[in-house]
Amino acid sequence: MPKILDACCGSRLFWFDKDCSFATYMDIREEEYEIHGKKINVKPDVVADFRDMPFENNVYDLVVFDPPHLKWAGQNSIMKGQYGQLDKENWPEDIKQGMSECMRVLKPSGTLIFKWNENQVKLKDVLKAVEPYSPLFGNKRSQTHWLVFMKEEQQKPVLPEFVAKWFEDAKDNLEIPIFYECVRAMEICKEYRNEFHQWFANSKKNPIETLIRMKDGYEVEKEPMYYVILSENKGGWKYTFLDEEGNADYTNNKAHIPTFTEKEIKGNDERFWPFAVPVKEVEG
DSSP, rough: OOOOOEEOTTTTTTOSSTHHHHHHHHEOOOOOEEEEEEEEEESSSSEEESSSSSSSSSSSEEEEEOOOOOSSTTTOHHHHHHHOOOOOTTTHHHHHHHHHHHHEEEEEEEEEEEEEESSSOOOHHHHHHHOOOSSSEEESSSSEEEEEEEEOOOOOOOHHHHHHHHHHHGGGTTTTHHHHEEEHHHHSGGGGGGHHHHHHOOOOHHHHHHHHHHOOOEEEEOOOOOOEEEEEETTTTTEEEETTSSEEESOOOOGGGGOOOOHHHHOOGGGGGEEEHHHHHOOO
């Protein structure tokens, strides 16, 4: 069953099924009253701010985002009661943050339906505020617009195994370990840094952003593999190579030659490293 989030449900005015079993209705307010003979009934499943949603990443298949569109509304007006009101000064930042939160909780390749009435704020100004997100299609001519966005499939970060190990140890409470690594990056001298400290201190790798993205999945990069070819075409053999016991052996078939990582080769004897040949070179 798909999961749907209505991030600003209000009175659920456009819902045909106002109690959809696989939808979560959220709003910043919960209230029921009557004004000018009209009932206002806002009863969300979850009371929360669309700028800071209490949901995990990549949860919903479809998100509906119908934020307040009025900058000016009477204090006791029906319109304010039904639709809420924008902050007159900070509305661009609020809408942008709301769009970011909607995309965060939306699954990759999921759909976001955005509704906007440009009675007071033009659609072009709203689309500028939510950049870099842009709609795929929608109606352009009426005053009330329905636009369709899609969350792009994000490529999983590919990391060295030592980063993956650090993450697995720290992922249940990621904020504190990241804080400590920030402190260590400033305190530990370069010559005393381990592999992870060196990686974390390299700002070009965007380490903090990468570690946070890893919560949505990651892949461990494949370490380059090498043959150790000691000589070729000697003594009637095509290859003289290093075997898994660290001894010289002979073969005419490269399929019989074991492969090693750089660390394994140097751990055996650093003098073998100059004889290391990337596996693809020999196969090519």
